[in-house]
Amino acid sequence: MMAANTVPLLPRLVSSSVAIANHAGKIIRDVLNKGDLQIVQKEHVKDLQTEADRAAQRCIIGSLTKHFPGLIIIGEEEESSGPVQLTEQSSVVPLKFTCPPHLAKLSQEQIVVWVDPLDGTSEFTEATAAAAHKCLMGNHDTGCGAHSTSLLDHVTVLIGIAVDGKTVAGIIHQPYFNYKNKEKELGRTIYGIIGSAGENDGVVGGLLVKPPPTGCVVATTRSHASSTVNDAVSSCDPTEVLRVGGAGHKVLLLLDGSAHAYVFASPGCKKWDTCAPQAVLEAAGGALTDIKGDHILYHRHVQHRNSEGVLATAPGQDHAAYIRKIPAHVKENLVK
Numbered sequence: 001m002m003a004a005n006t007v008p009l010l011p012r013l014v015s016s017s018v019a020i021a022n023h024a025g026k027i028i029r030d031v032l033n034k035g036d037l038q039i040v041q042k043e044h045v046k047d048l049q050t051e052a053d054r055a056a057q058r059c060i061i062g063s064l065t066k067h068f069p070g071l072i073i074i075g076e077e078e079e080s081s082g083p084v085q086l087t088e089q090s091s092v093v094p095l096k097f098t099c100p101p102h103l104a105k106l107s108q109e110q111i112v113v114w115v116d117p118l119d120g121t122s123e124f125t126e127a128t129a130a131a132a133h134k135c136l137m138g139n140h141d142t143g144c145g146a147h148s149t150s151l152l153d154h155v156t157v158l159i160g161i162a163v164d165g166k167t168v169a170g171i172i173h174q175p176y177f178n179y180k181n182k183e184k185e186l187g188r189t190i191y192g193i194i195g196s197a198g199e200n201d202g203v204v205g206g207l208l209v210k211p212p213p214t215g216c217v218v219a220t221t222r223s224h225a226s227s228t229v230n231d232a233v234s235s236c237d238p239t240e241v242l243r244v245g246g247a248g249h250k251v252l253l254l255l256d257g258s259a260h261a262y263v264f265a266s267p268g269c270k271k272w273d274t275c276a277p278q279a280v281l282e283a284a285g286g287a288l289t290d291i292k293g294d295h296i297l298y299h300r301h302v303q304h305r306n307s308e309g310v311l312a313t314a315p316g317q318d319h320a321a322y323i324r325k326i327p328a329h330v331k332e333n334l335v336k
């Protein structure tokens with residue numbers, strides 16, 4: 001085994017981030033178990049923050065800063081006060097990939113880390129409300145339909161690593177994976193480095209399944225729809241539309257064969273929503289761009305909004321063909 005200081009910076013950062021994302025997932029579950037989300041409204045009624053978002057971000061940014069002093073990290077949430085749980089320097093996961101040669105000699109100044117401590121906050125709050133309602137009703141299924149606890153599957157922790165403005169590595173942790181099956185391990189982490197030779201073509205931790213050769217299943221937002229969002233989805237002639245929460249979760253659906261494309265023609269998604277999912281998807285052979293087909297950049301001073309929308313396709317799909325289908329009025333509506 002290589003001594004820690006001979007391992008290049010990027011694999012060390014990925015390995016440490018996997019351990020940190022796993023711990024952030026535990027913090028999220030602990031907040032939900034306590035049942036007091038302390039919800040704060042940010043820019044509008046569909047833009048919420050909970051104590052789980054805040055505590056998970058304190059853990060991620062605090063731990064990364066402790067292990068990599070001076071690292072540039074941009075998180076979704078503003079700084080908050082409260083207990084900070086840090087991971088140990090030694091809590092790294094064994095590496096299951098090789099570092100691509102062109103990323104083997106990075107200096108820390110080239111790196112920006114984009115952190116979404118809890119992606120799918122809307123669904124997290126609704127699932128929690130549903131669970132509380134269920135308790136009040138004596139633990140029977142209330143038949144709330146949309147207020148189903150299955151919404152917890154939509155929650156992920158995202159840590160994306162960009163080098164010289166391009167995403168190169170990502171970690172997607174799903175804290176509630178398997179929560180309905182008590183026999184199995186709770187939570188999973190999928191991570192990848194673009195161009196690395198690891199298990200499953202550079203993506204570790206998840207089953208990679210191509211979507212069916214026929215049909216067109218489009219995943220899109222569940223809680224941030226608009227007429228432009230819906231026009232873009234319709235233009236793809238979908239055989240099925242999955243309205244689900246979270247950018248991380250929608251990219252997981254592209255990786256497990258559940259959807260062909262993720263289409264979001266809105267300026268609502270931010271760089272911390274796409275940096276990690278894009279890297280994992282592209283490591284697996286998929287693509288994620290804005291709705292016009294242009295690359296999304298992740299420099300330190302870039303605007304946070306993905307103002308020209310998001311379009312992602314599963315490995316093996318014709319990404320350019322989806323871009324061509326998006327109507328001109330939708331593209332014109334989304335400007336820098």
Ligand SMILES: Nc1ncnc2c1ncn2[C@@H]1O[C@H](COP(=O)(O)O)[C@@H](OP(=O)(O)O)[C@H]1O
Binds near residue numbers: 118220224245264
């Ligand atoms: N109109 C909007 N306003 C604020 N955030 C938005 C938004 N549209 C999308 N997002 C953010 O983009 C992510 C994916 O959205 P969606 O689930 O609707 O597809 C969510 O991240 P967070 O849950 O981390 O805030 C969501 O809040």
Ligand SMILES: [Mg+2]
Binds near residue numbers: 047
């Ligand atoms: Mg948010």
Ligand SMILES: [Mg+2]
Binds near residue numbers: 119
């Ligand atoms: Mg998000």
Ligand SMILES: [Mg+2]
Binds near residue numbers: 118119121
């Ligand atoms: Mg978030």
